[in-house]
Amino acid sequence: MKKFIEEFKAFALRGNVMDMAVGVLIGSAFTGIVTALTTNCIQPILDVITGAKAYTIQEVAGFANAFVTAVINFFITALVLFVLLKAINKLMSINLIKKKEEEAETPTVKVCPFCKSEIDIEATRCPHCTSHLEEVME
Structure with missing residues (x-):
């Protein structure tokens, strides 16, 4: 069981797996920005141009607030991922240093x-x- 856990750890912490995970998370956070942009900025403009609906100042402020919130969520997600990957890379470098020291002890x-x-x-x-x-x- 120990060997299985060590193999899984080596697989999960490889660079390409971590890069793929970061890409998926950043992609989903960016999807929130695109959705907020279309539903809160583009769609209301199209509604006003076509005459489908008129918006009050409070509704326009709500649209702007929702878009800004999506952008802030994206940057928070990116910051958390950055800090997490920095910590993982630090732990991996410490682990590699220990392995090199053990090999040097021959x-x-x-x-x-x-x-x-x-x-x-x-x-x-x-x-x-x-x-x-x-x-x-x-």
Whole structure:
């Protein structure tokens, strides 16, 4: 179950999945702006031009208020998504840094069994005492 959760986390936090989710949310918020524009700005203008309806000042103010509210909702949604993605990216970078540190912890030196000095892990002969190390390791 742990492996499944880790795989799902890796899938969900990949860049293209997050980008798609942000696109859907921003798109739905922008749909609110377009709807408010058509129902509260364009439709009343067409109604007045065609003579279908006359509006009072209060109704016109209500239309303007509804459109401004939709624009504000869009910007609030965009701000929340921006902050959320910034936090997710920060957490991902911290996680990547930890993984790099763990990988760097692999040993690069070993101790010579004869003179106890540190030598390269791939050395077959100690540079200090010139002992053959392959015989000891096998």
